[in-house]
Amino acid sequence: MTGRRATTTLWRPTGPKELDLVRESGWRAWPPRLPEQPIFYPVLNEDYAVRIARDWNVLHDGAGFVTRFEVDSDFVARYPVQQAGGRTILELWVPAEELQEFNAHIVGRIQLVHEFR
Template identity: 80%
Template sequence: MTTTTLWRPCGPAELDLVRESGWTAWPPRLPEQPIFYPVLNEDYATRIARDWNAPRDGVGYVTRFEVDTAFLERYPVQQAGGNTILELWVPAEELDDFNRHITGTIEVTAEYRDPAIKP
C-alpha cells in the first residue's frame, strides 16, 4: 500500500483527544466544524500552528501522519490561498472512515508557544 504524508496543525485540546485515541485517530468535529482539513505540507501546518493556534491557545502543534493514498483520491486538493496553501476537505461525517485509513500513528513534529504567555 502506498501512503501519503499529511500534516495537521492543532491546539492542546485536540491533541489531548488524539493522545487519548492512542495516537491513531482524529476526534469528531464540533458542530461548528463541518470539515476536517489536513494540509499537504509542513510549512503551511507550521504557519497555522505558530501564527494562529499558539496565540489563541498558548501553544500550537504540528502533527504528521500517513494515510492510504488510494483512499485520499476521493478528496480533491483544495487551494485555500497561495500556491502552497493546500489542504484536503474531509466532511465531518466521513472522519471515522478517514481515521480507519491512517497508517501508523499520528506524530507531533513541532510545538510553538506564544511568547506572550509565561510558562
C-alpha cells in the first residue's frame, strides 16, 4: 500500500516581479535569488505573509501577493524554524544555493491566495 507523503504548508509574500517568474515556471518553482538575497524565506503562517504583502510589498512594489505551497515534510525539516520577531513571526531560512533542491521538493503547484494593490 502506498500512502501520500506528508507535506508542510508554507506561504510566501512576494512582489510582482517574483510572482511573474513563478508564473513563468508553471507555478512550480521559486526563481533563483539575486546576489543581494542570500536567503529564501517562506513563512509558516498566512497572517504573517498577508502583513508583509499588504504592508511592505504594496508600499515598495505597488502590489503585494501571498502564495501558498506544499513541501515534502521530511525534506523541509532540515530547516529550523526561525522566529523573526513576535511569536507568530516564523520563517524558514533556505540558503540561496539550496533553492533549486528546495524547489524539487515542492508538492503540486504554488497557489496565489491573496492580492493587494
